[in-house]
Amino acid sequence: MSEHEYTPKSKVGKWFNDRLPLLTLANHLTDYPTPKNLNYWWTFGGILTFCLITQIVTGLVLAMHYIAHADMAFSSVEHIMRDVNYGWLIRYIHANGASMFFLAVYIHIFRSLFYGSYKSPREIIWIIGIIIYLLMMAAAFLGYVLPWGQMSFWGATVITNLFSAIPLVGEGIVTWLWGGYSVDNPTLTRFFTLHYLIPFLILGLVVLHIWALHVPGNNNPIGIDIKKPSKDTVPFHPYIVIKDGFALLMFMIVFAFFVFYTPNILGHADNYIEANPLVTPAHIVPEWYLLPFYAILRSVPDKLLGVIAMLSAILILAALPWLDTSKIRSAVFRPLYKQFYWILVADVLILGYVGAMPAEGLYLLIARIATAYYFLHFLVVLPVLGFKERTTPVPLSITEPILGGSPNLATVKKKDSFKDQ
Amino acid sequence: MEKKTKRRDFLFTATYAVGAVGAGAVIWPMIDQMNPDASVKALASTEVDVSAVNPGKTITVLWRGKPVFIRRRTQEEIAEAKSVKLEDLKHPEKDEDRAKNPEWLVMLGVCTHLGCVPLDQKGDYNGWFCPCHGSHYDTSGRIRKGPAPTNMEIPEYKFVDANTIKIG
Numbered sequence: 001m002s003e004h005e006y007t008p009k010s011k012v013g014k015w016f017n018d019r020l021p022l023l024t025l026a027n028h029l030t031d032y033p034t035p036k037n038l039n040y041w042w043t044f045g046g047i048l049t050f051c052l053i054t055q056i057v058t059g060l061v062l063a064m065h066y067i068a069h070a071d072m073a074f075s076s077v078e079h080i081m082r083d084v085n086y087g088w089l090i091r092y093i094h095a096n097g098a099s100m101f102f103l104a105v106y107i108h109i110f111r112s113l114f115y116g117s118y119k120s121p122r123e124i125i126w127i128i129g130i131i132i133y134l135l136m137m138a139a140a141f142l143g144y145v146l147p148w149g150q151m152s153f154w155g156a157t158v159i160t161n162l163f164s165a166i167p168l169v170g171e172g173i174v175t176w177l178w179g180g181y182s183v184d185n186p187t188l189t190r191f192f193t194l195h196y197l198i199p200f201l202i203l204g205l206v207v208l209h210i211w212a213l214h215v216p217g218n219n220n221p222i223g224i225d226i227k228k229p230s231k232d233t234v235p236f237h238p239y240i241v242i243k244d245g246f247a248l249l250m251f252m253i254v255f256a257f258f259v260f261y262t263p264n265i266l267g268h269a270d271n272y273i274e275a276n277p278l279v280t281p282a283h284i285v286p287e288w289y290l291l292p293f294y295a296i297l298r299s300v301p302d303k304l305l306g307v308i309a310m311l312s313a314i315l316i317l318a319a320l321p322w323l324d325t326s327k328i329r330s331a332v333f334r335p336l337y338k339q340f341y342w343i344l345v346a347d348v349l350i351l352g353y354v355g356a357m358p359a360e361g362l363y364l365l366i367a368r369i370a371t372a373y374y375f376l377h378f379l380v381v382l383p384v385l386g387f388k389e390r391t392t393p394v395p396l397s398i399t400e401p402i403l404g405g406s407p408n409l410a411t412v413k414k415k416d417s418f419k420d421q
Numbered sequence: 422m423e424k425k426t427k428r429r430d431f432l433f434t435a436t437y438a439v440g441a442v443g444a445g446a447v448i449w450p451m452i453d454q455m456n457p458d459a460s461v462k463a464l465a466s467t468e469v470d471v472s473a474v475n476p477g478k479t480i481t482v483l484w485r486g487k488p489v490f491i492r493r494r495t496q497e498e499i500a501e502a503k504s505v506k507l508e509d510l511k512h513p514e515k516d517e518d519r520a521k522n523p524e525w526l527v528m529l530g531v532c533t534h535l536g537c538v539p540l541d542q543k544g545d546y547n548g549w550f551c552p553c554h555g556s557h558y559d560t561s562g563r564i565r566k567g568p569a570p571t572n573m574e575i576p577e578y579k580f581v582d583a584n585t586i587k588i589g
Binding site: 154157158160161162164175176177178179180181182183184186190277278279280281282283284298301302303306358359360 | 452455456457458461481483485486487488534535536537538539551552553554555568569570
């Protein structure tokens with residue numbers, strides 16, 4: 001990893017570093033050569049790290065006041081809101097923090113999709129990312145159950161019942177997950193334990209995610225391999241640190257807006273009613289960040305196939321590096337892919353919208369078309385596009401188009417003339 | 422040399438086998454502790470007094486943490502349930518098999534799709550309607566329309582006397 005040997009200046013530093021090379025690691029992280037053309041879409045990795053730490057810290061504090069028992073969970077959350085000093089603030093940060101976390105992760109994922117960051121040699125970074133995303137969904141779902149409101153209870157019932165679609169062993173698995181014959185106290189206590197565990201698993205995976213990133217280095221908006229370090233790179237500190245820091249501040253403004261001005265807008269009023277196993281709320285909807293997958297689940301009329309479709313919609317992402325056959329990473333040089341990319345973005349937004357609507361009539365029809373298109377994009381459009389698409393010429397380096405004066409065509413002419421000389 | 426290698430292979434295989442059994446013996450308690458415990462299983466049966474239930478009325482009782490619908494059906498409902506042809510049903514079951522005493526329908530009030538509680542006297546078949554994903558059930562609790570794969574489940578129950586039903 002390190003092209004040049006690093007030696008601490010102080011004697012103590014050297015003594016320590018010889019025994020545990022933490023300073024070498026710190027030096028690698030500050031000097032880490034980063035493409036100089038990274039735009040603001042690249043700041044979401046840092047923002048996500050901030051989100052994870054925020055969730056862990058606020059979660060830790062909430063766990064000091066929360067009681068994981070079916071008879072007391074709901075009142076203990078109200079106790080946090082009304083009695084605990086700043087409890088309302090900490091809980092609102094934690095609850096909205098989940099939404100902010102997903103907002104940032106979706107931008108992060110769609111940035112990868114646009115700039116082809118999942119392609120060779122970054123497949124492992126991408127797959128670790130998908131695992132983190134799956135764990136985030138699990139953590140969010142488990143956490144949503146803890147306040148033991150009506151949405152908590154019925155959300156838990158519906159999601160755990162997804163496993164009953166598995167032939168033969170399904171019912172047994174559901175009973176095992178519940179620790180009883182319905183969602184009840186044993187379910188709540190284990191959900192709390194797992195909700196507490198998962199963020200630390202995510203933290204470990206984030207370390208692997210960054211480690212894997214630091215092997216090939218960052219992708220960049222024009223998606224070319226660059227020489228490191230070179231005129232195409234800048235050191236991570238201070239350049240990227242400052243840029244990430246500025247973006248984080250902007251993000252925190254949005255975050256604070258939700259926490260202080262509309263702390264409940266992303267939640268459901270039904271969750272302020274204590275869980276009642278005898279009454280199902282009239283309209284069960286998951287949190288906004290799970291809606292596209294919920295729409296896919298409901299668009300399939302068969303129970304088992306619906307569950308399979310929903311899971312495939314997520315797992316298909318892991319196969320993306322091999323489904324996308326194009327050698328060109330960045331959509332900047334892929335005129336057709338760029339259009340299909342935006343259609344996919346619209347498709348996912350439509351799925352999210354119909355996921356929040358009742359599954360009937362026109363909504364159901366739209367959900368079915370959008371579901372079909374989602375799979376079509378990954379299974380047909382991407383593989384075919386790699387062979388059929390006429391990509392525009394890619395510059396040889398980051399500096400080239402800038403020094404050459406402007407867009408691609410001009411640079412290419414220049415490139416050719418360079419070759420002639 | 423040849424013999425020695427074989428002996429070593431055997432020892433390796435035997436070690437792996439014993440190790441696997443040992444690991445399994447340790448893992449199983451960790452898995453099984455999540456299954457319903459003795460206190461949950463102890464609540465397996467409930468007795469319900471149904472003397473106050475008039476025809477056309479449903480009561481809901483909690484059994485094993487799940488709602489059980491006990492409906493005293495009207496003559497029209499019984500007639501409607503009996504008149505349905507079996508070939509029209511997604512999950513063919515005779516009404517006689519679901520309600521041994523045709524006046525009383527005792528069933529788990531749990532939608533077989535994803536476990537919501539269906540609403541009484543709603544839907545296209547005058548029975549139950551699940552608001553979660555739109556499953557319609559008839560007056561015998563049989564699935565007629567929507568994503569649910571099977572009819573609502575009939576628990577084990579018996580009349581202890583004329584006015585008392587024991588569920589479980």
